[in-house]
Amino acid sequence: MDSRFFWASGADGVLRFLRCDACETFVHPPRPVCPSCLSENVVPSPVPGTGVVESFTINRQKWHPALPVPFVIARVAIDSAPGVILTSNIIDCDPESVDIGDRVEVTFEQAEDVWLPLFRKIG
Numbered sequence: 576m577d578s579r580f581f582w583a584s585g586a587d588g589v590l591r592f593l594r595c596d597a598c599e600t601f602v603h604p605p606r607p608v609c610p611s612c613l614s615e616n617v618v619p620s621p622v623p624g625t626g627v628v629e630s631f632t633i634n635r636q637k638w639h640p641a642l643p644v645p646f647v648i649a650r651v652a653i654d655s656a657p658g659v660i661l662t663s664n665i666i667d668c669d670p671e672s673v674d675i676g677d678r679v680e681v682t683f684e685q686a687e688d689v690w691l692p693l694f695r696k697i698g
Contacts, residue, residue, distance in 0.1 A: 578605045580619040585683025585690020592656055594620035601656040622659075624681035625697070626651040629660060633670045645670045651679055651694055667695050 584591040593602040595609035596616040608615055631649035647665040665673050666682070679694035 581605060582689040584619070585685065585692060588683060589621045590624040590653075590681045590692055591619040591621050592653070592659055593617045594656075601653075601659045603656075603659045603661070622656045623654050626653045626661070626679055626681075626694070628665065628673060628675055628677040628679060630675060631665065631673055633673075647673050649673065649679075649694065661692065663691075664693050665696065666693050672696070 580591060593605050594600070594617065595602060595612060595614050596618060597614035598609060598612040600609055600611040601620070601622075602609055602617050605617075607617070609617055629650045629652045631647055633645050633647055635645045637644050647670045649663060649665050651661050651663060653659040653661055665677075665679060673696070677696050678698045680697050681692050682695055683690040684693055685691075
C-alpha cells in the first residue's frame with residue numbers, strides 16, 4: 576500500500592490516516608483493503624491531530640551522536656480515529672513530565688521530503 580500521503584500530510588499541517596468509505600473504519604498502518612469490511616475503497620482522511628498518551632518510555636541511550644537524550648517515545652491514541660495508535664515522540668517538554676493520559680497535539684518536523692508527526696503536550 577502506498578503510504579506517501581501519510582508522510583506528506585505534514586506539508587499542510589494536517590494529520591491524515593486511511594479511512595474506509597464503506598464502513599468508516601480508520602486503517603493504520605496503511606493497507607489496500609479495510610480489515611473490517613474488506614472494501615478496497617480506503618482513502619486518506621484528515622483527523623484533528625490531537626490524542627492521549629496511552630503508554631511511553633524515556634530513552635536515555637545515545638544511539639547517534641546527533642541525537643539528544645533523553646527523549647520520549649510514546650504510543651498516542653488518536654482522537655476521532657477509533658483504534659488508531661501512533662508511535663511517535665513527545666517533544667518540547669521535560670521527559671520526566673510526561674504521563675499516561677496526557678493530552679497531546681501533533682506538530683510536524685520536515686526531514687527532506689517527509690514530514691514526521693511528533694506530539695506536544697497540551698492543557
